[in-house]
Amino acid sequence: MEIGGETTRSMILCCHCGTPIEPNAANMCMNCIRGRVDITEGIPKKSTVYYCRQCARYLQPPKFWLVAELESKELLGLLIKRLRGLNKVKLIDASFKWTEPHSRRIIVRLTIQKEVFLNAILEDSFTVEFVVLYQQCERCRRDAAKIDAWQAVVQVRQKVEHKRSFMYLEQLILKHGAHEEALGIKQMSDGIDFFFISKSAALKFVSFLQQVMPIKHKSSEHLVSHDPKSNHFRYKYTFSVDIAPVCKDDLVCLPLKLSQSFGGLGPIVIVSRVSQSIVVTDPTSLRHAEIAPNVYWRYGFVSLMNSRQLVEYTILDVEHTGETSGRNQGAYITAAKSSDFGANDNVVLTRSHLGGHLSSGDISVGYDLKSANYNEALIEGHKHLELEDCVLVKKTYPRMNRRRRKWKLKSMVVDADEQVDRGNDREELDREQFLRELEQDPELRLGVNIYKDPAAEDAMTDAETNPDEYPDIPLDELIEGLNIEDGPDEE
Template structure:
């Protein structure tokens, strides 16, 4: 710096901007890059010209929520921060300016008008920032949300129905499928659900919702679908047609723990597995295992529908065995291990000393003194056509498929619950289907549901796919020692919880239980059907 630019104290002098005249109105101003005064800049430039000054917001009177496009509904009070954020998101062009402040201007609550005050900034010229305040008026229009539409709609007003069926004698698959539907919220678009002896009917207001539901089913269970439509009405003047659509969904008629004999073509296609196999898992494909060689394979749904076959025996036909001795071999594959076990049928106790020597794949799960379920193939009666193509096949007398436990009522000690779908039970259909059954339909459904709950307790892999909730009636707060000494109540937010045990209810020490860490909070019993109670009965719709 030149010494001539310094004053006597050695500090450079403060430079001041010159005063010029505004190029438009001639008012003296401090020099700026635009050479215009503030009033002229505001008259020449409008930084809010790309922002709409009026807009529309949709409000549902049934649930007092506002629409956040495309289809999300948000609950917000008047002049709340949630409503302010919703209104600001509705404005286009705000991304081109900087939002400094926002707020509401008071309007009459019944005027259906919401006015929002916005303060924005934008650089209009080189190093010239303009700040401007303006108001945007939102017109509140009434629109019914999808949830209120489903509540107000009659089930007879459906446009599409998805009929899910499985040709088996139990509800095991549907109980598991119901939990998958609840976990992923696939039932949110339904206007009604009806339970039938061999499946469920899901009713929808729109055909697209039914197609999305069928797509969900195709990603969780092996199915095949058929579609049909029925002409309801036709307006010749406007040339419009009204149809009702029916989607028939058939689930593969095989379940976990079933034993089957593969057809020759499938036997060769899967690398020579079996042909006598056990089904270990049912998802989008079938997981198979040869219980004598530990060979495993995956059977895709299209292959099954091309070469269909039935199960020789289902888990309902299982026989209980007592394990007397176990000799494990070195051949292992994953969680499976070959073993030679000595078993005796539970029904033979006290009658004879008959023992049986069986080769099984459950070596890692069985110990002397355990109980196991197996198939008595030697005394079973089934259709010989299921063994067609395997003339030299020799079936074993017995085949174990699962470790089990003594039959007891464990519902009193169960500290968790499952949510249920709100479905109707058609009395006419139920009476026709269960006419020859010795059990009442409700009692039979309760028995099947209890079996499903015990399967969840015994199979950890099965629990990973569904949501299990804590039963609030089985937990109680544990007050701290300080609160006990002082006699102060325990705040709800800091309560620890313990399981309430039933007096006099003894259970097996080795019986598996669902860990507390796997249980979820949030189950509200008052919201609707959330436990394994029977579906509500309803008269057939006219």
């Protein structure tokens, strides 16, 4: 209504208390609406939550146990999910109300909205009290009863001469927390065993392995006990996981049919990357191919030569061919074994994909096919195959007197089998080779969490004294917060 050029709102009286209000669908003031409508009806004001004192976890029905600190967002989400009736209202806010930590009470303040009386929106706040009840989780109950706790075991194996694949797999597991549900980890002579409290946890771990490694697996079960009265059976499950026995930098001869399926690739190729699939590179044509796990296990080929047979070469001359493929450049390279200097004048001329990485005077490692011993059965079927005298794999650097690295890697807590000889020279050599690969390969570092080492902040490395001679990991790739007490490190 307009009176004298001014707009005034018409008012009505509340149909119950007579208070002047603006017109609404209910014709009632908010106090009268709150007095007659309770939007919190159907939402319990008291509830319970179960807590295991041994492992400090809360039960998320039906069987999942969640690690959560007091007044954390994880605990708040768990408590809200336990309340019935919240799906009928709109949750606006939720927060904790302080209580004594030893009171076994958790109070949550909720603010909700609900539509009442034809488009009238009512908002209300209330508190819900949760009583913390103690209950042992299944894992702690089995440990307390001192029975054989694990129900499923995942046996990871790889039939190779070195342990670098397991070192990389360990870092992948740590980065993604895939081992958190494992009751124990045991190192065996030919691999690692992971023990789990349930079959589902073991299947989840096997699924993770399928995402990061080319594997095949099979399962078996063993009857432990049977209760004829309740018809209850207790089994133990074993999952046998085999990792493909080809590793990064291995030299491979592709089977004839597989080589033809890739358009005549190779057949002598270098394994450039191993993840969920296997990526190979032809050093002569610079072509790449990605071999899916199911394709690999169909042919089941193995390495012609592995990284322990690499020989150091000194580059004498590089003649570029002009071919490029990604970061690779084709070139004819003249090289000589570093061990032959001063002994003879033997040199080799080979075609390589490392033309963009090597120059005269550099050091590279490769396979000496001219004098090497390998299984000739692996190259059967390839007629008129002429092998190069040398296949260069990658550039390397002279190892100088290195004091200490400024970074470290975390390790899993592993129980070694009595037959495992830990700390031997071969394992130390594999560890050092793995650390060097991390320094030289940025793509390999993407799957690894690398931490600063506070104890070596003042140490000088070869990369700092000779930055053009040896690569190092940039400081911006290092993560703060390594606690050495968490477990042994990789160095």
